[in-house]
Amino acid sequence: MRVLLAGATGYIGQAVLKELVVQGYEVIALARRGHDLVIDDPKAVTIVEADITADGDWDRHVPAVQAVVSCLASRTGAPADAHCVDFEANQKLLKHAERDGVSHFVLLSAICVQKPVLAFQRAKWQFEQLLHDSPVPATVIRATAFFRSLVGQLSRVQAGKPFLLFGSGEHTACKPISDRDLARFIVGQLTESRQGTVRRIIGGPGPAITPLVQAKMICEAAGQPCRHRSLPANMFTWLRWLITPLTLFSHRMAERAEFLRIAQFYASESMLVWDEVAQIYDAEATPEFGDDTLGDFYQGVCSGKVPLPDRREHSLF
């Protein structure tokens, strides 16, 4: 089967590209010019260099495909960029998929879209609705936190500094998933025949982990005594209020304010299934997949066996 992969240069996109090749798919990988994708098996992968957000004829060199996988995502989460990438670029992909009459469109989305309050979550939610209304059979994968998102404090702990918690560090939790396990889950969807749109929430192996447990895991892996410091749980909201007057005059400040809104969301919400009726996050109801654990990942990074993921715009600390 020939598959068009968009977002092939991203953290999860690269893992999906590898998994597609391992499972014997023929891959058309879409990448912006200047990418640094390294392909082990050039017979299995064709790179089409095009910018889906900027080139009118981005799909001119894309051959006919039977399935589309989208790992596209705004790198900043800023409102305009989120609309441009999470909504508009995916909309263009979907139009292409409709023209090709593909048998499956797999979209990597995020579990936090279940409570769409941030600009990037609304953009993703809007596209999920479009996909739902399209005749193309589709799977929407709402994944929980990635390992990469939970590695930000490793270097400060290795330097002997305390792990930073918001409040007690016990009010939120997640079931983190590795890029490899998530890629296996995503590619696995292609073997299922679809009618309509199916939504799958997916986390890594349990149990759910709080930031306090993460602190213990990181300190242990770094060979440091477990020290942590508590920051006010609403810190990012206060900072946002401080800069709010400036957002009226400055686009940059408006983007900063959105970044603080994003930080506050992740400091205060769990990446688990939200039970709308009970108004609680439900760890038991959050499906699990894969074998890789966060503890082993921290140990691997600290021992040098696992490379430290490049966090780029995802850095907070």
Ligand SMILES: NC(=O)c1ccc[n+]([C@@H]2O[C@H](COP(=O)([O-])OP(=O)(O)OC[C@H]3O[C@@H](n4cnc5c(N)ncnc54)[C@H](OP(=O)(O)O)[C@@H]3O)[C@@H](O)[C@H]2O)c1
């Ligand atoms: N972080 C988490 O813990 C988490 C948890 C659950 C779900 N998710 C969701 O998972 C998805 C993938 O995340 P990720 O970390 O793999 O993303 P990522 O590493 O930031 O990759 C984003 C991909 O989209 C492409 N892209 C971004 N802006 C573009 C533009 N203007 N034009 C063309 N291509 C563009 C990037 O291409 P370039 O390389 O050319 O920039 C890259 O291939 C996102 O939807 C995210 O919300 C994240």
